[in-house]
Amino acid sequence: MSQDHVRDEPDDVAVTSPATASPSSTTTSTTTPPNTSRRRFLQSAAAAATVGAAPQLHAQTQPAAPQPVSPPAPAAAPARPVTLQINGREYTLQLEPRVTLLDALREYAGLMGTKKGCDRGQCGACTVLADGRRINSCLTLAVMHEGEAITTVEGLAQNGALSPLQRAFIEHDAFQCGYCTPGQLCSATALLGEFAAGTVSTVSADVRRRPPQLSDDEIRERMSGNLCRCGAYANIVAAVRAVHGSADAGPAGNA
Amino acid sequence: MDAISYERATDLTGAVRSGQQPGASFIGGGTNLLDLMKGGVSRPVKLIDITHVGGELDTIATLPDGGLRVGALVRNSDAANHALVRERYPLLSQALLAGASAQLRNMATVGGNLMQRTRCSYFYDTAFAQCNKRQPGSGCAAREGFSRTHAILGASPQCIAVNPSDMSVALAALDAVVRVTGPSGERSIPIGEFHRLPGERPDLDTTLQFGELITAVDLPPSLYSSHAHYVKVRDRASYAFALVSVAAALQMDGHTVKSARIALGGVAHKPWRAHAAEQMLAGHPLTDTNVKNAAAAALRDAQPQRDNRFKIELAQHAIVRAVNQAAGLPGGVA
Numbered sequence: 001m002s003q004d005h006v007r008d009e010p011d012d013v014a015v016t017s018p019a020t021a022s023p024s025s026t027t028t029s030t031t032t033p034p035n036t037s038r039r040r041f042l043q044s045a046a047a048a049a050t051v052g053a054a055p056q057l058h059a060q061t062q063p064a065a066p067q068p069v070s071p072p073a074p075a076a077a078p079a080r081p082v083t084l085q086i087n088g089r090e091y092t093l094q095l096e097p098r099v100t101l102l103d104a105l106r107e108y109a110g111l112m113g114t115k116k117g118c119d120r121g122q123c124g125a126c127t128v129l130a131d132g133r134r135i136n137s138c139l140t141l142a143v144m145h146e147g148e149a150i151t152t153v154e155g156l157a158q159n160g161a162l163s164p165l166q167r168a169f170i171e172h173d174a175f176q177c178g179y180c181t182p183g184q185l186c187s188a189t190a191l192l193g194e195f196a197a198g199t200v201s202t203v204s205a206d207v208r209r210r211p212p213q214l215s216d217d218e219i220r221e222r223m224s225g226n227l228c229r230c231g232a233y234a235n236i237v238a239a240v241r242a243v244h245g246s247a248d249a250g251p252a253g254n255a
Numbered sequence: 256m257d258a259i260s261y262e263r264a265t266d267l268t269g270a271v272r273s274g275q276q277p278g279a280s281f282i283g284g285g286t287n288l289l290d291l292m293k294g295g296v297s298r299p300v301k302l303i304d305i306t307h308v309g310g311e312l313d314t315i316a317t318l319p320d321g322g323l324r325v326g327a328l329v330r331n332s333d334a335a336n337h338a339l340v341r342e343r344y345p346l347l348s349q350a351l352l353a354g355a356s357a358q359l360r361n362m363a364t365v366g367g368n369l370m371q372r373t374r375c376s377y378f379y380d381t382a383f384a385q386c387n388k389r390q391p392g393s394g395c396a397a398r399e400g401f402s403r404t405h406a407i408l409g410a411s412p413q414c415i416a417v418n419p420s421d422m423s424v425a426l427a428a429l430d431a432v433v434r435v436t437g438p439s440g441e442r443s444i445p446i447g448e449f450h451r452l453p454g455e456r457p458d459l460d461t462t463l464q465f466g467e468l469i470t471a472v473d474l475p476p477s478l479y480s481s482h483a484h485y486v487k488v489r490d491r492a493s494y495a496f497a498l499v500s501v502a503a504a505l506q507m508d509g510h511t512v513k514s515a516r517i518a519l520g521g522v523a524h525k526p527w528r529a530h531a532a533e534q535m536l537a538g539h540p541l542t543d544t545n546v547k548n549a550a551a552a553a554l555r556d557a558q559p560q561r562d563n564r565f566k567i568e569l570a571q572h573a574i575v576r577a578v579n580q581a582a583g584l585p586g587g588v589a
């Protein structure tokens with residue numbers, strides 16, 4: 001499964017790489033490479049700004065600083081190495097058991113693409129794929145996902161080329177502020193695969209039969225776990241419809 | 256979230272043993288438990304991860320009597336889309352698909368869905384000191400609060416919360432049996448006896464004993480695959496809990512109802528079987544009058560709170576719609 005998600009990431013990504021992670025490796029992102037996307041630039045800039053104080057990325061090779069808990073928690077488990085496969089790369093992170101997958105991705109692996117919205121499973125901004133299935137990364141513990149292939153928005157593009165859905169989101173103006181977009185993209189990527197596999201939804205006419213087509217109602221229902229405060233829904237539906245209707249569905253349809 | 260320790264169980268015996276540790280809680284999909292932990296409502300000190308137990312808990316298989324066993328760890332999305340569930344128990348598929356979002360259904364397990372706690376906002380918000388479910392003996396903020404989403408049937412002075420599950424409403428109509436294993440061995444609990452009414456102990460949602468773990472849900476041989484329908488009424492078209500829901504399942508003999516099963520969600524502390532309505536329908540032609548009378552009977556004992564009187568009429572209309580849809584449009588959706 002993880003083979004499907006192996007990406008040949010350029011080296012500008014602000015991540016520490018896997019087994020060889022060293023404390024200094026978090027600074028590799030400070031070199032701004034040519035051809036940097038706006039997102040990567042902001043991410044790199046943020047990482048550069050915090051080097052030294054480094055409050056954002058908890059040390060990869062040291063236990064996380066103790067956090068105040070009230071009341072004092074009995075028998076708190078210390079951080080321990082947790083190995084996650086993210087976008088085809090292996091990350092060994094020092095995590096307490098209570099660290100959610102979302103926080104592990106953002107604060108420990110440095111992958112800021114996945115967004116924290118409500119942090120309570122109500123908005124979908126944190127949607128990622130685990131073994132190809134879309135989940136809310138805020139309501140699951142990172143330690144529960146050892147051995148699974150995690151795909152975040154950073155892993156949707158292949159060899160530097162945006163996925164068909166990413167291109168369609170741009171083409172159809174399917175976002176305004178963009179905060180929900182990584183979750184929308186991961187969710188829509190899974191949606192196309194789920195529909196191709198013949199799954200039904202609550203708006204399907206008969207759960208015993210495969211829905212004949214991915215109608216706009218089906219898209220809306222299947223995307224209802226992703227809220228957009230800017231209200232770009234009509235254009236999100238258009239983008240999903242366009243990719244589904246094109247022969248260009250490509251790997252997105254199989255994710 | 257409070258600090259916790261974590262243990263991954265690899266087999267059922269180990270899971271049950273670990274589950275007996277003080278302060279331990281099983282975790283499956285985690286979609287409700289972690290939410291409650293973030294809010295400080297649930298405070299386990301140790302989580303026993305049962306998602307890698309595997310085996311029967313993770314499978315759906317036919318039973319010798321023609322029924323179906325759905326493992327407790329089967330994800331809601333997988334249960335809803337399983338070929339045998341869709342074909343033989345479309346009511347269960349519909350109910351599962353009416354709940355939550357695609358992401359949450361991919362995470363939530365069948366066993367965890369049965370263990371969902373109420374969405375009463377006063378239970379969820381620890382800023383309200385009064386909640387007999389969260390803190391026995393502290394009172395009930397909901398009774399004097401905004402009670403629009405609360406119970407109209409089976410409530411007690413101690414608690415007016417409702418069970419939030421869609422799946423459990425379908426299971427109630429289908430006469431499912433919950434299989435559990437624990438320190439004293441295995442046992443089977445009919446779905447109607449699995450969830451409790453609040454009474455004097457609203458802190459107890461179910462009749463599970465200490466250390467017991469749900470292993471599966473057994474469905475009896477399907478009698479209602481041709482005539483079943485789930486109606487969910489909510490404040491928005493998707494991704495919201497039910498104000499009222501109805502699972503209706505009929506056996507038809509021409510235009511006459513041979514037998515009926517009706518369960519309501521969003522109205523009580525447990526999925527509410529409408530036995531009186533079922534009996535009024537059975538053996539009679541399915542006329543508008545009969546269905547309306549049955550719906551009225553189902554709500555005869557309703558006792559609304561200040562802000563939810565509307566639920567009585569809403570539930571009656573939902574029953575009428577669910578029964579008619581079940582009779583006329585097999586597997587269909589309104």
